[in-house]
Each structure stands twice: as C-alpha cells, then as structure tokens.
Amino acid sequence: MHLLVDRNVPLAEGFFGELGEVTRIPGREISAEHVRDKDALIVRSTTRVNADLLEGSRVRFVATCTIGTDHVDLDYLKDKGIGFASAPGSNAESVGDYVLASLMTLAQSEGVPLTERKVGILGAGNVGGRVWQRLAALGVDCLVCDPPRAEREAHNDFVGVDALIEQCDVLCVHTPLVREGNHPTHHLLDATRIDALAPGTWLVSAGRGECVDNDALHQRLIRRGDLRTVLDVWEGxxxxxxxxxxxxxxxxxxxxGHSLDGKMRGTEMAYQALVTHFGLPARHSVALLQPGPWLREITLDSDTPPLEALSIAIRGCYDIRRDMASFLRYVDYYGTSTGFDRYRSEYPVRREFSTVSVRLEGGEADHSLRTLLEAAGFSVAA
Structure with a gap:
C-alpha cells in the first residue's frame, strides 16, 4: 500500500509505516500528480479533496484528521465508492484550551473576573459543547444557540442568535460552515448582527472563518473600535x-485545535478507520506512541487566590500571547498567505491542559481552588 500523508500529521510513520510506503507532502501543495499512484490519502483541512484532485487516481480511501469536512467533496467520494473518515472531537479539548486562554487574557487586560461576563455560545457540537461545559463548571453564566440540536431535542434551553447578541457580552463562535439547508451558517454574523453587538462585547471566532463576515467586522472596528476580538479563523x-x-x-x-494531543488523536482516528476499511488489524495507539509533555507539573501554594492560580496554570501551559506575537512576525517577514501557512507548518509543540498536574502545597486547599482548576481541564494533586 502506498499512502500520501500531510506533512503536518504527527506520528504518521509510527501509525502507517508498517502498512506500506508513506509519502509526506505539505497539505496545501498536494496535487493530482501526487495522488495518482496512491492507495490512501490522509489530510488535514488545508487540502481540497474533490474530483480535481482524485479523478484518475487509484485512491480508495481518504481520511481527514480534523473535525470539519467542508474541504472534502463527500458526494464525489460516495459516488466513486471511495472510503472516507474524519476525526470528530479529536481537537475539541485543544480548542477549549484556546478559548479559555483567550477569555482569561481579555479578562485580565480589562481587570474583570471572567465569571462576571455572560457568554453566548454559537454551536454546541463537539467543540462548542465542551466549551459550554467548561465555562459552566467555572461558574460562568452561558446561553447557547444551536438550531439543529434544538430541533432534535424536545426539551432544551437553547436560544436564537439574536437573543445571544441582545443578552450576552461575550460571543464564542463554534459553528461548522453550512451554506445551504434550513440552518446555513455562512455569514451567520453578518453586517447587521455585527453592527448590533453592544460596545465592549468580546467576540471569539474559532470555528470556520466564513461564519463571520470579516469585512463587516473590519468596518465596525474601523468606525467604532469598541469590540474586543479574537480571531483564529478567517475568510479566504x-x-x-x-x-x-x-x-x-x-x-x-x-x-x-493545533495542540499535539489533538493532532495525535486525529492521526489515531484516521488510522483506525483506514485499517477497518482495508480489513487490517490495528496494532498501534496514541498511548503507545505519544511523547511525554515537557511540563508535567506546576506547584502552587494552597492559599493562592483561585482566579490567580487558574491564570498561572493556563499561562504556564499555553501563553496565547506568544502565538499572536509569533504569527504577526511571520506575516511581517513572509507576507500574509505564506506567513499564515508557514506558522501553521512550523507550529511549536503545544500540549493540552489535561497533560499538566497542579500540585497544591502548604495546607488544606480551598475547595473552590481545586474545583476551578479541574473545571478548566487540569488535574489537581495535593
């Protein structure tokens, strides 16, 4: 078997090496010529998988090591009898870490506790649902909008998009990109809704770039400059x-979603689907192949104020400010498009909060301190 695997997929040789020859190419560079003689294709979100890429190739199985599938022409794969798998939930914890790090950074810059904000969550799937769960456990008041789930679940407390805009001072966007049907999400936050955001609203977009009208957001920030904004995903x-x-x-x-842990789970899910498709035994797992984290434990005094302890633990594991500074340096040096892709391909190792244990010493820890740290995703030892 000959497999083509995106260069940004970790542990590829460990998982797929014994199955045959593994060729590695950057995802955005994968072309029809590269896949022509391949039996399987393992990608991430930067590769457009469609007839232009696969027609005339011998590819019989495609997997994307990501939650989203809007970069894959599923109808084409089905029509051609090509097996397919994605990795739903693989990076949900990683995105949850990112969102919490973002919100804590904004809260500290404004000098207000995160628990005093009311958060509206757009999309309660694998990612949004876990963000909701974490924030609620932290004691943050949340409202959630998810029309497809609202239709499926007879009794729920979901609200509409406009109700979130009216009632919340933080919006977290985690919807998939849907262009058609009863609940399209393309430009879900359009010019009208962006204009309706109250001054001082925090907006965090970490789902799909096209769900937020970037031009309308840019114009709002130029005209009024009265929103706090975190963008990880962008149009174009x-x-x-x-x-x-x-x-x-x-x-x-x-x-x-680029934690090493999330990527490794995505690789494992693609591997499991591939060996199942070809009727092969599964011999490998993340537990056997993953490296240990660089930072294993943080020690804090048990008298540390809970929100200060949470901030220290988050910054120790993942300082989002470094990502922004490094990204902007890449853009300044390489230009927007090249800098964008190059930073992703050279992304430094980042581990999830769950890989770090917080040890509390010096006496009996306040119950709220332990609860807060565990709610954020850390393990706690005393």
Missing part, C-alpha cells in the same frame, strides 16, 4: 485580510 485563508489582523486583540492562523 490563507489570504486573509491583513488590515483586520491589525485591528483585532488576538490574531492567530487557525491553530486553536
């Missing part, structure tokens, strides 16, 4: 609006 990636980058508070190049 990687050729996104460089002017908008300079206006937002935190700008990153679609790396919210």
């Amino acid at each position: 990636e990687p050729a996104c609006d460089p002017g908008l980058m300079t206006k937002v508070d935190i700008a990153t190049p679609h790396i919210a």
Whole structure:
C-alpha cells in the first residue's frame, strides 16, 4: 500500500509505516500528480479533496484528521465508492484550551473576573459543547444557540442568535460552515448582527472563518473600535485580510485545535478507520506512541487566590500571547498567505491542559481552588 500523508500529521510513520510506503507532502501543495499512484490519502483541512484532485487516481480511501469536512467533496467520494473518515472531537479539548486562554487574557487586560461576563455560545457540537461545559463548571453564566440540536431535542434551553447578541457580552463562535439547508451558517454574523453587538462585547471566532463576515467586522472596528476580538479563523485563508489582523486583540492562523494531543488523536482516528476499511488489524495507539509533555507539573501554594492560580496554570501551559506575537512576525517577514501557512507548518509543540498536574502545597486547599482548576481541564494533586 502506498499512502500520501500531510506533512503536518504527527506520528504518521509510527501509525502507517508498517502498512506500506508513506509519502509526506505539505497539505496545501498536494496535487493530482501526487495522488495518482496512491492507495490512501490522509489530510488535514488545508487540502481540497474533490474530483480535481482524485479523478484518475487509484485512491480508495481518504481520511481527514480534523473535525470539519467542508474541504472534502463527500458526494464525489460516495459516488466513486471511495472510503472516507474524519476525526470528530479529536481537537475539541485543544480548542477549549484556546478559548479559555483567550477569555482569561481579555479578562485580565480589562481587570474583570471572567465569571462576571455572560457568554453566548454559537454551536454546541463537539467543540462548542465542551466549551459550554467548561465555562459552566467555572461558574460562568452561558446561553447557547444551536438550531439543529434544538430541533432534535424536545426539551432544551437553547436560544436564537439574536437573543445571544441582545443578552450576552461575550460571543464564542463554534459553528461548522453550512451554506445551504434550513440552518446555513455562512455569514451567520453578518453586517447587521455585527453592527448590533453592544460596545465592549468580546467576540471569539474559532470555528470556520466564513461564519463571520470579516469585512463587516473590519468596518465596525474601523468606525467604532469598541469590540474586543479574537480571531483564529478567517475568510479566504490563507489570504486573509491583513488590515483586520491589525485591528483585532488576538490574531492567530487557525491553530486553536493545533495542540499535539489533538493532532495525535486525529492521526489515531484516521488510522483506525483506514485499517477497518482495508480489513487490517490495528496494532498501534496514541498511548503507545505519544511523547511525554515537557511540563508535567506546576506547584502552587494552597492559599493562592483561585482566579490567580487558574491564570498561572493556563499561562504556564499555553501563553496565547506568544502565538499572536509569533504569527504577526511571520506575516511581517513572509507576507500574509505564506506567513499564515508557514506558522501553521512550523507550529511549536503545544500540549493540552489535561497533560499538566497542579500540585497544591502548604495546607488544606480551598475547595473552590481545586474545583476551578479541574473545571478548566487540569488535574489537581495535593
């Protein structure tokens, strides 16, 4: 078997090496010529998988190591009898870490506790649902909008988009990109809704770039400059609006889900689906192949104020400010598109909060301190 695997997929040789020859190419560079003689294709979100790429090839199985599938022509694969798998939920914890790090950074910059904000979550799937779960466990008041789930679940407390805009001072966007049907999400936050955001609203977009009208957001920030904004996803990636980058508070190049742990889970899910498709035994797992984290434990005094302890633990594991500073340096040096892709391909190792244990010493820890740290995703030892 000959497999073509995106260069940004970790542990590929460990998982797929014994199955045959593995060729590695950057995802955005994968072409029809590259896949012509391949039996299987393993990608991430930067590769457009469609007839232009696969027609005339011998590819019989495609997997994307990502939650989203809008970069894959599923109808074409089905029509051609090509097996397919995605990795739903693989990077949900990683995005949850990113969102919490973003919100804590904004809260600290404004000198207000995160628990005093009311958060509206657009989309309660694998990612949004876990963000909701974490914030609620932290004691943050949340409202959630998810029309497809509202239709499926007879008894729920979901609200509409406009109700979120009216009632919340934080919006977190985690919807998939849907262009047709009863609940399209393309420009879900359009010019009208962006204009309706109350001054001082925090907007975090870490789902799909096209769900937020980037031009309308840019114009709002130019005219009024009264929103706090975190954008990890952009319209037209990687050729996104460089002017908008300079206006937002935190700008990153679609790396919210780029923890090593999330990527490794995606690789494992693709591997499991591939061996099942070809009727082969599964011999490998993340547990056997993953490296240990660089930072294993943080020690804090048990008298540390809970929100201060949470901030220290988050910054120790993942300082989102470094991502923004590094990304903007890449853009300044390489240009927008090349800098965007290059930072993603050279992304530094980042581990999830769950890989770090917080040890509390010096006496009996306040119950709220332990609860807060565990709610954020850390393990706690005393």
